[in-house]
Amino acid sequence: MNGLPRWIVYSIIVLVTLSWIPLALALRARTVRSAKPPLHVVTDMDNQPSYRTQKRNMMFADRRAMRPQVSGTVARGQLISSDALAFGKEGDDWVTAFPLPVDQVLLERGRERFSIYCSPCHGHSGYGDGAVAKRADTLQEGTWTPPSSFHTDLIRSRPVGHIYNSITHGIRNMPAYGPQISVEDRWAVVAYVKALQRSQFAGVDDVPSDLRASLR
Ligand code: HEC
Structure with a gap:
């Protein structure tokens, strides 16, 4: 040094x-540890401006940031090959058999979707006594059409394709749920409606023979 x-x-x-x-x-x-976001010198494309749901975007003529599906197009994975599945119809007739396999998973899904979308009006057991229907009854405004009970002879005789169609497009005073519930989920709901109907009109024959002895 x-x-x-x-x-x-x-x-x-x-x-x-x-x-x-x-x-x-x-x-x-x-x-x-710190609550502040980390220093991010080179951001690459990690942080990008984005629109929140229901906000405006002045770039489009209708000012909607949420873009509707382009008409005449089919998104990947959304192509539905059979009329039975898509419309609940074969030719001019309602399908009477489910166009997809009905299993425990589908029924569970159907129960869940039913509780969300249908039970407010139709009630959890399908008698048309949901919370909304009860409230409308007490208001007595005279404008309310009661939701159908699923346990009348007429509705029990409806083919599955017909029920599917009622969900998709609505029926008379009932609004359409097609825009909110996917095709598979609609069939899941139909399966659950059928299960509900069966549950209210079950006979001894529906009980497996080895379990009948345990009935009171
Ligand atoms: C906002 C209340 C409301 C909701 C939610 C609702 N419905 Fe309905 N539904 C009705 C009313 C009201 C009717 C009777 C319409 C009429 O007679 O004008 C009806 C009728 C029906 C019928 C009988 C149609 C026929 O064949 O005559 C079925 C089946 C049905 N609904 C299924 C469903 C299913 C499944 C869901 C859930 C995806 C659902 N509804 C959700 C109000 C509702």
């Missing part, structure tokens, strides 16, 4: 000491 002037030696010491600061800061950032 004897050959170097003092100011150079001091400068080197200061610089080496300073060079530890970024490292120390990085180490601190990695170990100490």
